[in-house]
Amino acid sequence: MTSDSSSVAPSSETPEELAASNRLVNRLSLVVFFEWIGAGALLPMLPLYLQHRGASPTIVGLTMASFFVAGLLFQYPAGRLADRFGRKPVLLGGLLAYGLASLCYLIPASNYSFLVLRFVQGGAAGAVEVASLALLSSAVPTARRGRAVSKIYSAQLSGTVIGPLLGTIAGLAHMSLVFIATAILCGIAVIPVLTSSSIEAHDELDTTPAGPMMKVVINRALLGAMGAAVAFGLCIGVYESCWSLLLESRGATVFQIGISWTTFSIPYVFFVRAGGWFADHGDRRKFAVGGLIVSMIFCALWPFVSPIFVLVTLGFFEAIGSSLSLPSIQGLLTQQREPQELGRVQGMFATSQTAAIALSASLAGALFGINRALPFVLAAGIGTIFLIGTAILWANVPGRASQLAALPGRD
Numbered sequence: 587m588t589s590d591s592s593s594v595a596p597s598s599e600t601p602e603e604l605a606a607s608n609r610l611v612n613r614l615s616l617v618v619f620f621e622w623i624g625a626g627a628l629l630p631m632l633p634l635y636l637q638h639r640g641a642s643p644t645i646v647g648l649t650m651a652s653f654f655v656a657g658l659l660f661q662y663p664a665g666r667l668a669d670r671f672g673r674k675p676v677l678l679g680g681l682l683a684y685g686l687a688s689l690c691y692l693i694p695a696s697n698y699s700f701l702v703l704r705f706v707q708g709g710a711a712g713a714v715e716v717a718s719l720a721l722l723s724s725a726v727p728t729a730r731r732g733r734a735v736s737k738i739y740s741a742q743l744s745g746t747v748i749g750p751l752l753g754t755i756a757g758l759a760h761m762s763l764v765f766i767a768t769a770i771l772c773g774i775a776v777i778p779v780l781t782s783s784s785i786e787a788h789d790e791l792d793t794t795p796a797g798p799m800m801k802v803v804i805n806r807a808l809l810g811a812m813g814a815a816v817a818f819g820l821c822i823g824v825y826e827s828c829w830s831l832l833l834e835s836r837g838a839t840v841f842q843i844g845i846s847w848t849t850f851s852i853p854y855v856f857f858v859r860a861g862g863w864f865a866d867h868g869d870r871r872k873f874a875v876g877g878l879i880v881s882m883i884f885c886a887l888w889p890f891v892s893p894i895f896v897l898v899t900l901g902f903f904e905a906i907g908s909s910l911s912l913p914s915i916q917g918l919l920t921q922q923r924e925p926q927e928l929g930r931v932q933g934m935f936a937t938s939q940t941a942a943i944a945l946s947a948s949l950a951g952a953l954f955g956i957n958r959a960l961p962f963v964l965a966a967g968i969g970t971i972f973l974i975g976t977a978i979l980w981a982n983v984p985g986r987a988s989q990l991a992a993l994p995g996r997d
Contacts, residue, residue, distance in 0.1 A: 607725045610784035611734045615741040617775045624771035626749020641697040649701045654944040656708030664713035665933025673721040674789045680713035685772030691765040716932045724925035725788040729987040732865025732913040736858045743854040800926045810979035811919035815939035817969035821885040823946025824965045828954045838894050846898045853905035861910035869985035870914035877911020878973045886966035889959035
């Protein structure tokens with residue numbers, strides 16, 4: 587990979603433009619924070635709640651998988667809608683759909699209805715993610731985009747730390763309160779979208795006029811980012827299906843299993859902000875590929891580690907490595923893109939990752955039954971192939987924000 591001695595590109599923003607884009611990032615952070623507190627509150631208890639209602643393990647598995655299937659199907663169409671009609675309508679639609687689906691959990695119905703509702707929530711969450719990142723990428727110059735994206739990721743992951751704790755405290759006996767609270771939190775998240783002049787102004791500025799949409803150019807930066815998304819997604823899918831099973835096989839208690847998820851999430855809240863700074867001041871390719879390498883090593887290592895304390899502690903360090911890379915991947919994904927492309931670009935990235943998560947999660951349980959190490963090692967091995975492909979694709983892609991200032995709008 588080529589390098590550049592300069593650190594960061596100068597910003598051409600006026601003080602007013604800088605203040606407006608900062609307000610937009612702060613509003614989007616609030617939206618994502620409240621949405622993911624509500625979404626996270628459902629995660630620890632929903633499978634147990636379904637089981638308590640008499641759902642078979644197959645129905646429980648299909649219900650949880652439907653969330654990812656919906657994301658796979660709807661994230662790119664959501665990006666296309668965002669490019670055509672604006673990001674704000676897609677944001678509002680996703681938040682309202684998620685909240686209404688949460689309220690519908692209260693309606694007495696068969697367990698199959700939960701599968702449908704979880705599917706709706708998966709599509710809604712995917713739409714919110716794609717629209718919010720597309721809006722941010724179109725409003726923030728590439729020289730500051732890493733730090734801006736890191737605020738969104740930090741808000742999202744803060745919600746995933748707080749939400750599951752709230753859901754666990756409520757417990758199975760009060761799941762109706764969890765469903766209502768999730769809907770209320772989605773309603774609260776709607777408020778910044780409706781009241782923000784910054785969101786309104788940037789969305790009006792970047793909405794594509796009527797007529798044929800600009801074609802998305804497939805370049806090396808985009809293909810490399812999609813490869814990175816697949817590599818990360820393969821590992822995430824294995825963790826979704828097998829992490830708790832692995833800890834249980836080592837003799838971990840329910841409390842220790844829960845703590846392991848929390849210790850894995852906490853570093854993202856703090857270190858992803860550092861990752862944003864590095865993305866804006868260093869070579870994004872190096873941080874992105876470095877984080878992927880860390881993830882592949884740890885994924886292959888887990889089944890060969892026995893002490894519970896070591897498993898939980900090392901999870902903290904894996905999260906540090908991967909959190910430092912996420913803003914850099916987003917920076918590479920969106921650099922030199924026209925605003926009218928960004929919804930579809932984000933949709934392609936999110937679809938790649940969700941497809942990898944869904945495939946990996948669906949196969950990992952069966953592979954774990956054959957051999958505990960098999961899903962982890964296989965995911966790391968295939969992920970490494972995508973990692974190598976990503977590094978090759980990015981070899982001649984500008985990695986520093988300062989390199990982009992003198993280049994035309996596209997690679």
